[in-house]
Amino acid sequence: MAQMPAVADLEAQIPRLPAPERSLGMQRTMPQVTSVNQLSDVRPTDWAYQALASLVEKYGCIAGYPDGTFRGNRAATRFEMAAALNACLDVISDRFASKEDLATLQRLAEEFSSELAVIKGRVTNLEGRVANLEATQFSTTTKLRASAIFSVSDVLTGTRAVAAPGRGSTIEDNTVVTYRARLNFDTSFYGKDVLRVRIQAANMPNYGTVTGTNMARLSYDTNTEGQFRIDDLYYRTPLTKRLFLAFDAAAGNFDKNVFTFNPLLQSDETGAISRFGRFNPLYRFGGGNSAGLTLRYTLLENKEQGTGLVLNLGYQAPNANNPDRNTPNTNGLIGGAYAALAQLDWRPVKNLALGFTYVRSFGTGVAGGTGSNGFPGSAGNPIGNNANAAADNFGFQFTYRPIQKLNIAGWVGYSNVYQVQNFTGPRREAEVLNWAATFGVPDIWRKGDVLGLIVGQPPQTISVRNVVNAPSATFNSYHIEGLYRIPISPNISITPGVIALVNPNSNSNNAPIVLGVVRTTFSF
Known part of the structure; x- marks a missing residue:
């Protein structure tokens, strides 16, 4: 052995x-x-x-x-x-x-x-x-998400928009190539929450300045003169199974925290190319350097049938970071300008969602940076002094998907604006209205593409009382927009589009303004 x-x-x-x-x-x-x-x-x-x-x-x-x-x-x-x-x-x-x-x-x-x-x-x-x-590795708790937009744009035709009964001169501009770059640092502390810190640099033009009307603004326009700045700072977390909290410390807007009922076209990176075409402007009434709080509570939910009822409550103060009281009715979180929102999201059937929204605002505009502007009685300045203006704002939104390859969405927004302080004589009052219908056709030729059409009337003053030098209210401006998002890869898309504005600034003496845009979006 x-x-x-x-x-x-x-x-x-x-x-x-x-x-x-x-x-x-x-x-x-x-x-x-x-x-x-x-x-x-x-x-x-x-x-x-x-x-x-x-x-x-x-x-x-x-x-x-x-x-x-x-x-x-x-x-x-x-x-x-x-x-x-x-x-x-x-x-x-x-x-x-x-x-x-x-x-x-x-x-x-x-x-x-x-x-x-x-x-x-x-x-x-x-x-x-x-x-x-x-x-x-960057961090065990923080993820970096980034995007960059390269944009080629030009005013193809039109005259500078002025108030009625005037007529503006021909718009003199050049084709421009601009960019916007964003770095999002998203941190989760227990898997379900997110703390976002966003820095942004951009040199996008504001076509409201070039054309004389905010009806021409692009969805992604912003300009930091090429310097990176804090653009977004918020924390979101579920408090219970049904209750969700969103706290905005900077650059808060209601559209970031509540459903806006335009799922295929609401994104400024891959959706509508116009600012107006994204969603009802009332979601921006608390904009600016806003800070605030939003709560979302699910009242009813049936996941199998796709139905439910959600209550949203939000508060935003556009100058919450400024303690100076020398400017009345403007600064601070409490006691200054604000917008308070209440919204019911109702899904009666699987492919239909309806939204009923009320916003009480004070010291802010009621056009959301869209619509007619630049003169007393315009939607951007309906009573001539937004700092002393209060408004009751009502919105109705819907989105409906009758078939897999068609989504129809739209909204109506109405504002009753009135002066509440610092006036003598008759109180100044105005009414502002806007509406839009959007049509999105996804995956029409290839997976991930979207053919979009937006038709509507941006915010315009439909009645005005006791406002000096205000032109007669005429609700005759129209917004027509067509776009096609082409996916090059999962991280790159190109969106050519055209925006046509008929009777800009509610003035039929103004020639139609047509903008051409090609937006290229990189995301990773």
Whole structure:
């Protein structure tokens, strides 16, 4: 009978995985089993089964899955058995093992030598990748999400919009190439919440200045003169299963926290190319350097039928960061300008959603940076002094998807504006109205594309009383917009579009203004 090799010699001949594999291996992630009978994928007729049975029952060293199987095809089972052998070697090397058991281990190691070699190579590669990740990762709790917009735009035709009964001169402008870059740092502390810090740099033109009317503003226009600045700062978290909280510390708007009922076209990066075409302007009434709070509570919900009822309550103060009281009715979180929102989202059937919105505002405009502007009685300045103006604002929104490849959405917004302070004589009052219908056709030629059409009337004053130098109210401006979003890849899209404004600033003496835009969006 041949002499059995020494224990140390046998241990040296058995292939062993590196230490990191043992720490990342099956023993750490799976509960240990005490009998090979629990490893149901290993057939009792195999010699390896008998060897495992002897070692497991003696040393309790092999780990299996919770359901007692190796889970996999034959090749996978062999790799898992190789890993199990390494686990057994770890256990046995710390104990006084017999020569017979060491010989069994050696035979098993020779049987699964190729699998052990492959696993060792994979572990070495994994070690390198883990080390690189640990050295270069940004944060374990924060994710970086970024986007960049390159825009080519031009006023194709039109005259500068002025108040009635005047007529503006021809718009002199050049084709421009501009950009907007955003870096979003999203941090989650327990998986369901998010703290966002956004920095932004841009040199986008404001076509309201170029054309004389905010009806011409683009959805993504902003200008930081190329300097990165804080653009968004908020925290969102569910408080209970039905109650959701959103706190805005900077650049808050209601549209960021409540449903706006225009799902295919509401995005400024991939949706409408106009500011007006995204959603009802009343969602911007608390805009500016706003801070505030929004609560969303689910009253009723049936996930199987896709129906439900949600109550939204929000408060925004556009100058919440300014404590100066020298300018009356303007600054501070409480006691200055504000907008308070209440909205019911109702889904009576799966493909239909209706929104009923009320906003009480004070010291703010009621056009949301859209519509006619620049003169007393315009939608942007309906009573000539927004600092002393209060308004009751009502909105109705809907979105309906009759078929998979068609979404119809729209809204109506009405504001009753009146002066409440610092006036003598008759009180100044005005009414402002806007409406729009949008049509989105997704995946019409290729997956991810959207053909969009927007038709409506931006905010315009339909009646005005006791406002000096205000022209007669005429509700005759129209907004017509067409666009097509072309997905180049999951992270790149190109959206050419055209915006046509008929009778801008509610003045039929103004020639129609037509803008051409090509927006390219990169996101990652």
